[in-house]
Amino acid sequence: MRYIFKKLGMMIITLLVVSICVFLAFSIIPGDPAMRMLGTEASPELVEQTRQEMGLNDPVLVRYFKWFLGFIRGDFGISYNYKVPVGGMVLSKVPITLTMAVMAFILTVLISIPLGITTAKHENSLLDRCLTVINQVIMAIPPFFSGILITFIFGMIFRFFTPGGFVSYTTDLGKFIRYLFFPSLAIALPKISMTVRMLRGSLIDESQKDYTRTAYSRGNNTDGVLYRHVLKNAMIPVITFLGMALADMVAGSIVIEQVFGIPGISRILLTSISNRDYPVVEAIIMGIAVIVILVNFLVDVIYRIIDPRIGLEDE
Amino acid sequence: MEIILDVTDLHIEFHDHDQPEVAVEDFDLMLGRGEIVGIVGESGSGKSMSALAIAGLLNRKSLTKSGRIMFNGTDLLTCDRNILRSYQGDEISIIFQEPMTSLNPVKRIGWQVEESLFIHHPEISKAVRKEMAIKTLYSVGLSDAEKVYRMYPHELSGGMRQRVMIAAAMIGNPKILIADEPTTALDVTVQAQIVELLKKLNRERKTSIIFISHDLSLVSQLCERVIVMQKGNIVESGKTKKVFKRPGNIYTKRLIAAIPKIELR
Amino acid sequence: MSNPGKAFKRNIRENPYLLAGMIITALILLMILVGIFWTPYDPTQMNSAEKLQGISLRHIMGTDNMGRDVFSRVMYGSRITLLIAIGTVAIGTIVGTAIGAVTGYFGGMMDEILMRIIDALFAFPSILLALVIVSVFGTGWIQLLVALGIAFVPSYARIVRGEFLRCRNMDYVENARLQGVSDLRMIFVHILPNIKGVLASSILIGFNNAVLAEAGLSYLGVGSQPPYASLGKMLSDAQQYMFTTPSYVLCPGIVIVLMVLGFAFLGEGISRWK
Numbered sequence: 001m002r003y004i005f006k007k008l009g010m011m012i013i014t015l016l017v018v019s020i021c022v023f024l025a026f027s028i029i030p031g032d033p034a035m036r037m038l039g040t041e042a043s044p045e046l047v048e049q050t051r052q053e054m055g056l057n058d059p060v061l062v063r064y065f066k067w068f069l070g071f072i073r074g075d076f077g078i079s080y081n082y083k084v085p086v087g088g089m090v091l092s093k094v095p096i097t098l099t100m101a102v103m104a105f106i107l108t109v110l111i112s113i114p115l116g117i118t119t120a121k122h123e124n125s126l127l128d129r130c131l132t133v134i135n136q137v138i139m140a141i142p143p144f145f146s147g148i149l150i151t152f153i154f155g156m157i158f159r160f161f162t163p164g165g166f167v168s169y170t171t172d173l174g175k176f177i178r179y180l181f182f183p184s185l186a187i188a189l190p191k192i193s194m195t196v197r198m199l200r201g202s203l204i205d206e207s208q209k210d211y212t213r214t215a216y217s218r219g220n221n222t223d224g225v226l227y228r229h230v231l232k233n234a235m236i237p238v239i240t241f242l243g244m245a246l247a248d249m250v251a252g253s254i255v256i257e258q259v260f261g262i263p264g265i266s267r268i269l270l271t272s273i274s275n276r277d278y279p280v281v282e283a284i285i286m287g288i289a290v291i292v293i294l295v296n297f298l299v300d301v302i303y304r305i306i307d308p309r310i311g312l313e314d315e
Numbered sequence: 316m317e318i319i320l321d322v323t324d325l326h327i328e329f330h331d332h333d334q335p336e337v338a339v340e341d342f343d344l345m346l347g348r349g350e351i352v353g354i355v356g357e358s359g360s361g362k363s364m365s366a367l368a369i370a371g372l373l374n375r376k377s378l379t380k381s382g383r384i385m386f387n388g389t390d391l392l393t394c395d396r397n398i399l400r401s402y403q404g405d406e407i408s409i410i411f412q413e414p415m416t417s418l419n420p421v422k423r424i425g426w427q428v429e430e431s432l433f434i435h436h437p438e439i440s441k442a443v444r445k446e447m448a449i450k451t452l453y454s455v456g457l458s459d460a461e462k463v464y465r466m467y468p469h470e471l472s473g474g475m476r477q478r479v480m481i482a483a484a485m486i487g488n489p490k491i492l493i494a495d496e497p498t499t500a501l502d503v504t505v506q507a508q509i510v511e512l513l514k515k516l517n518r519e520r521k522t523s524i525i526f527i528s529h530d531l532s533l534v535s536q537l538c539e540r541v542i543v544m545q546k547g548n549i550v551e552s553g554k555t556k557k558v559f560k561r562p563g564n565i566y567t568k569r570l571i572a573a574i575p576k577i578e579l580r
Numbered sequence: 581m582s583n584p585g586k587a588f589k590r591n592i593r594e595n596p597y598l599l600a601g602m603i604i605t606a607l608i609l610l611m612i613l614v615g616i617f618w619t620p621y622d623p624t625q626m627n628s629a630e631k632l633q634g635i636s637l638r639h640i641m642g643t644d645n646m647g648r649d650v651f652s653r654v655m656y657g658s659r660i661t662l663l664i665a666i667g668t669v670a671i672g673t674i675v676g677t678a679i680g681a682v683t684g685y686f687g688g689m690m691d692e693i694l695m696r697i698i699d700a701l702f703a704f705p706s707i708l709l710a711l712v713i714v715s716v717f718g719t720g721w722i723q724l725l726v727a728l729g730i731a732f733v734p735s736y737a738r739i740v741r742g743e744f745l746r747c748r749n750m751d752y753v754e755n756a757r758l759q760g761v762s763d764l765r766m767i768f769v770h771i772l773p774n775i776k777g778v779l780a781s782s783i784l785i786g787f788n789n790a791v792l793a794e795a796g797l798s799y800l801g802v803g804s805q806p807p808y809a810s811l812g813k814m815l816s817d818a819q820q821y822m823f824t825t826p827s828y829v830l831c832p833g834i835v836i837v838l839m840v841l842g843f844a845f846l847g848e849g850i851s852r853w854k
Binding site: 028148251270274281289 | 700714788802
Binding site for chain 2: 209210214236309
């Protein structure tokens with residue numbers, strides 16, 4: 001229990017550090033946000049009044065706390081460009097990006113774990129050697145290029161889906177998920193390769209440890225040793241990796257959404273970056289940071305459950 | 316005495332390098348019911364290899380084995396893997412030198428102690444299994460058996476872990492227990508306790524023990540018969556007392572001379 | 581063992597990864613080197629008569645939507661991609677090693693604070709970090725290089741710090757300390773050379789990540805500006821012509837893949853070195 005509280009405390013500190021970094025990064029940018037909001041032709045009085053309303057004349061620390069408290073309450077500020085609350089702009093897009101990331105994660109787990117086990121079990125078999133090379137090749141393909149290739153192969157040649165034919169989750173959930181399958185696959189592909197590689201290595205390392213000999217001496221067959229003894233030990237490093245991979249997938253979806261023409265978070269983020277619409281950028285970055293940090297916390301908890309040695313010094 | 320294990324002409328060869336390496340040559344061993352036999356020799360003498368071969372744990376590809384290991388009318392060297400497995404952990408158990416690494420770090424002690432029951436006697440219910448595990452843990456001198464049952468290996472000391480290993484090996488009441496340098500990694504006081512424990516289990520359960528060690532004084536305390544090995548060969552064997560009193564081989568003499576005098580009683 | 585030339589020959593023979601990695605990397609480097617002095621066409625020369633052509637003898641990778649020779653542009657773009665990757669890894673390695681060495685060697689309060697920040701940044705996907713930095717400093721290939729470099733700092737800092745923590749209490753360090761070696765000398769002369777193996781392999785991996793990240797960011801349009809396009813930018817421009825002129829998309833894409841693959845194979849080959 002103490003371990004979990006400690007990790008919870010760390011999570012909150014990390015969150016604070018990230019929020020300070022993000023806030024500072026965007027407050028050192030040259031240029032007056034009030035001016036940007038009103039346009040260059042606005043009168044100096046109006047600019048000053050707006051500055052006052054936006055709280056831009058307050059000290060940095062006060063502004064930070066206002067912004068941070070607002071963020072916690074779900075008030076992300078007002079878009080410079082569209083003059084509407086950021087929350088309304090962004091929140092409806094969140095399910096699209098998250099669904100894609102989660103689907104990619106599920107694909108990764110479902111495909112890579114059986115493959116990792118098979119290749120480790122038949123080390124140096126033809127399948128194993130082919131997969132090692134294939135994994136290297138897949139890891140060398142930039143995700144958006146595999147997205148382009150997937151669009152080309154499955155969209156144009158096999159016509160499994162219509163490129164650009166995105167259906168929103170509000171219209172048809174089934175079609176929405178079906179459309180997201182191939183983008184998710186594009187996000188998942190490099191992660192699958194990395195996970196297979198990692199799990200295979202971890203399984204081979206673990207199966208050379210002394211306790212596997214003990215397991216054989218009790219009359220276990222190969223599968224018994226593998227599934228009852230080695231797998232759980234071998235999964236420990238893989239889980240850390242999968243946690244980081246999930247965070248990466250949320251970020252990776254930014255690129256893939258562009259390839260497949262999906263109106264998720266990425267489109268708003270990119271237009272906001274080029275329009276210098278900072279409240280929107282801040283909100284999205286912080287949102288992703290919260291997800292990343294939460295995932296890391298969950299990984300720590302799962303870790304504790306799987307590996308009884310973790311957090312020993314606290315108890 | 317009823318012979319339960321008969322090893323003849325055991326020959327083990329490694330092929331890791333360009334030249335084949337002989338690890339064990341012409342190894343013979345007859346083990347009676349309830350007997351304790353010691354195998355001594357320095358590291359690399361082939362004593363552990365012979366033990367692993369008897370326990371059926373030498374399965375690397377780069378290795379050839381010949382000879383016969385007869386147990387229950389089957390030759391463990393050539394029999395079907397399934398038959399071998401049906402003996403492993405049930406009729407023939409083994410404990411190792413490194414209690415620190417020989418237990419699975421992420422599984423509870425109880426689970427590991429029960430495992431051979433789970434494998435060989437699936438008809439036994441979970442509750443009975445637990446009862447038997449706690450009883451066995453208690454019988455190997457872990458008085459806090461209920462608590463140990465729920466613990467993880469890293470929470471125990473080396474001596475306690477070796478007791479757990481012994482409990483896991485003994486839970487199915489095997490006919491043969493192979494102890495491969497079980498005390499080497501432990502403190503001297505704990506060593507003596509483990510030797511006493513093995514003696515007690517041998518007496519109470521009539522389990523035959525093959526005790527492998529480089530420590531002659533421990534062997535002399537425990538074993539009725541001893542086999543001395545050097546460079547893969549048996550150089551001397553016989554009643555422990557006789558071998559110790561009148562060693563017929565130079566190597567044995569040297570080994571005996573190396574024992575600190577105070578321990579030779 | 582005694583003869584390095586012989587060991588090299590044996591490894592080349594028994595280790596297909598090493599050979600493949602060396603061949604692919606050599607080809608890419610050759611292409612880039614030649615591209616500095618000579619390209620078949622001027623990479624910025626437009627030609628409205630030869631738009632979007634497929635692979636031919638005249639244009640071995642076809643032409644783009646403005647009639648420019650794709651192969652010439654690939655030769656040029658690979659150079660930009662390579663330079664950005666080298667710059668990124670250099671910034672990441674130098675700054676990361678400095679932070680990791682100082683925090684790992686001295687420890688204490690500063691270590692705690694710096695590592696909290698580094699951990700927070702490390703948990704953050706690097707592409708996102710780079711996007712934040714680009715959105716602060718603006719777009720362009722120098723900004724991109726700096727952004728990626730900063731995004732790569734945390735991972736190097738963590739690796740180097742871990743190694744320094746490990747080495748800090750080793751006998752040879754204690755020994756040097758007893759002889760009165762200064763801290764600075766200790767860090768650079770005594771400890772750093774001992775972790776060069778770990779550093780080298782993370783530089784190889786980092787190089788590949790940099791190429792991939794640069795491609796991704798350029799694809800999002802925050803990288804190099806026309807007319808000097810990196811490979812990622814070329815891909816991004818080419819995507820809409822995928823169905824009419826596949827060669828325009830495939831050629832730069834395959835060159836990126838080969839670039840990364842060459843280094844990945846080299847890394848794999850070195851790790852299997854006997």
